[in-house]
Amino acid sequence: MTPEALTPERILEATEDVLRRYGPAKATVVDVARALGVSHGSVYRHFRTKAALREAVTSRWLERSVVELAKITNGHEHPAPVKLRSWLTTLFEAKRHKAGDDPELFATYGVLIEENSGVVEEHIRELVEQVREIIEEGVLARQFAPAEPGSAAQAVFDATSRFHDPAYAPQWQKPSIDDEFAAVLDLLLRGLSA
Amino acid sequence: MTPEALTPERILEATEDVLRRYGPAKATVVDVARALGVSHGSVYRHFRTKAALREAVTSRWLERSVVELAKITNGHEHPAPVKLRSWLTTLFEAKRHKAGDDPELFATYGVLIEENSGVVEEHIRELVEQVREIIEEGVLARQFAPAEPGSAAQAVFDATSRFHDPAYAPQWQKPSIDDEFAAVLDLLLRGLSA
Structure with missing residues (x-):
């Protein structure tokens, strides 16, 4: 995904998928970035922590x-x-x-x-x-x-x-x-x- | 305590004390018997398990x-x-x-x-x-x-x-x-x- 196509909503959808797959204890921002095919820096641009x-x-x-x-x-x-x-x-x-x-x-x-x-x-x-x-x-x-x-x-x-x-x-x-x-x-x- | 003096109510009082002291995971019938100064057999006569x-x-x-x-x-x-x-x-x-x-x-x-x-x-x-x-x-x-x-x-x-x-x-x-x-x-x- 290009950084331009990366919207907060897309990140939140991917986050829900990652949470479902790995559970709340293990899910990380890196997992979310990987699922979206972007760097974790791109995710942090939308959600600071x-x-x-x-x-x-x-x-x-x-x-x-x-x-x-x-x-x-x-x-x-x-x-x-x-x-x-x-x-x-x-x-x-x-x-x-x-x-x-x-x-x-x-x-x-x-x-x-x-x-x-x-x-x-x-x-x-x-x-x-x-x-x-x-x-x-x-x-x-x-x-x-x-x-x-x-x-x-x-x-x-x-x-x-x-x-x-x-x-x-x-x-x-x-x-x-x-x-x-x-x-x-x-x-x-x-x-x-x- | 003599076996005659041992009533269900006395056993239940002692059980509550033991539960409070050791917590529900650790409290045993032996602890209850010891607190009452009786054998655990005496306790089991009133409560079978x-x-x-x-x-x-x-x-x-x-x-x-x-x-x-x-x-x-x-x-x-x-x-x-x-x-x-x-x-x-x-x-x-x-x-x-x-x-x-x-x-x-x-x-x-x-x-x-x-x-x-x-x-x-x-x-x-x-x-x-x-x-x-x-x-x-x-x-x-x-x-x-x-x-x-x-x-x-x-x-x-x-x-x-x-x-x-x-x-x-x-x-x-x-x-x-x-x-x-x-x-x-x-x-x-x-x-x-x-």
Whole structure:
């Protein structure tokens, strides 16, 4: 690859491949450069340190679900209660797929997430902010009546941890999980309703 | 100690001390017998295997909080919504104290809990059953109106995982946790209310 063709996105794609192949403990910037057919100096021109590269690839992974969720948050087809239910279901499905379809990559990102707790906190802030927007929309439409939309949004996110926190991934394949998720959703939507 | 004075409870107390001192990887039945001044045969007369002893000590540890909670469940002083709030707050406080006051013992039981998942499942069933009793009491008094008390009880327990699941223990000391817990409680109680 010529240095001109080398974009941050290409580097991040290659980094994910390298992480998948060698695992987070062994993967190096030299491996990433080799996979791209460039010098490691070319990689460092885009990401100044190995830590910066690992942080960027973690952030990219987390952001993938945010984009999908933002479409629901910004949609105009459904009332807020339907949107919130769909948003939480989509979040759970996205996490469950990530964990189930490619468990090795999921475990790899589990390690990276431990290293980059600031990135994770920012990611969670963005998600809670989307929930707050949906709740405020519901308040305007007199469908929701929480004490305070911001803390209600945090509460909805916290109360559904079992269905999006990677610590619970081993439970996401058990047969009763969908009923349990539906019961929590019903209770929360009832708790928000006007 | 004479064999006559050797009760299961004395053995379990000594086992907890030994686990605390040597850690779960190194503690043996011989250590427990030595701490009690009896032969290991005397210990095996009460607990037939090392695994049975470890299971019993785990169960005893988990049961300690159940007794306190059962007092709330069976009390007659307060209406169901007050009871449920008090029950969940007591559970959170009990877990937070166990984690904060004696972190080594908490970590030790974390290992034992992994080994004895059947005991933990039974413990959780007992707790959810208590929540169901409180909810049914509230339904009779027309304070609560869930779709179905059993699945609502499970949902309340699941939705408060962040405040009783040991996986979240590192977060229980952060300053915002009490407000977050209060916001989840408010939402759930509103969701249950008639």
